Amino acid sequence: MMSKIPILILTGPTAVGKTDLSVKLAEILNAEIISADATQIYKKMDIGSAKITHREMKGVPHHLIDILNPDDEFSVSEYGDLAKKCIEDIHNRGKFPIITGGTGLYLNSILYKMNFGNSNSDERLRLELNELLNNKGIDYMHNLLKSYSEEVANKIHKNNTKRVIRAIEIFKLGGELGDFSKDLELNEKYDAKIVVLNRNRKLLYDRINYRVDLMFENGLIEEVKSLVDEGFSKDLVSMKAIGYKEIIDYLNGITTLEESKSIIKQNSRRYAKRQITWFKRYKDAFWIDLDNTKNIDEQIDIIMNLLKER
Secondary structure, three states, rough: OOOOOOEEEEEEEOOOHHHHHHHHHHHHHEEEEOOOOOOOEOOOOOOOOOOOOOOHHHHOEEOOOOOOOOOOOOOHHHHHHHHHHHHHHHHHOOOOEEEEEOOOHHHHHHHHHOOOOOOOOOOHHHHHHHHHHHHHHHHHHHHHHHHOOOOHHOOOOOOOHHHHHHHHHHHOOOOOOOOOOOOOOOOOEEEEEEEEEOOHHHHHHHHHHHHHHHHOOOOOOHHHHHHHHHHOOOOOOOOOOOOOOOHHHOOOOOOOOHHHHHHHHHHHHHHHHHHHHHOOOOOOOOEEEHHHOOOOOHHHHHHHHHOOOO
């Protein structure tokens, strides 16, 4: 029997503080980092995605960043295939794989055997539905499901977002309701340690607001305008990311500058809240409240001790 590949998944809500910690851990562990961020995967989308810079990487190899053009089609299953190849390659070279990012579907594609059935399945549609969930919330999505079938909506609790989205997907593709009772099956190839970073909600929201202000100072409007000028449509999955769609509305005269900034902050805070809800599904995850640690060295010590418990 083949031994499992040890991996560390370092995740948490947007702006919590994953980047610096992941790089410092990678330096200590002789590791390479695989990004699990659905926006940083695109070229030319740097400021709005808070993409790590080459300077911040400190020589640590990073994978699955800047590999797509904004108009490239890409699915969660394709991400999973690429991430698994990266994990094997890093492991075979005697290094340690660290997966860092906050896109829950991407993390699931590594942690679980993603089998949504061969029929009536559309990864691109699922991505769009998850984006709709991030923007509109679960009440909106559950009501959308009710519009297709009140009977089905009554059978699926609104907090079970995966099944709500899967049901909507099936109806949108013209299918019938399948069996939503089966949980995702764990991918046995990996010995995964999941660490979720978190902070006091108010402090996290303050960090998010500050980050958005920095994005504007660093040229977010110019970045989005450049993408639009190159012909990248607002209808692209990439351009519907938080920080981009709001600026497109500003450029089109739909909102003012201050309104767009306020909406980005609001949408980012809502996204962080939903990320936290998502990560709570990982029953074996170890949570670290960064506000209760003295410094990054203490955070590293906690994670290093956790990794020794194999």
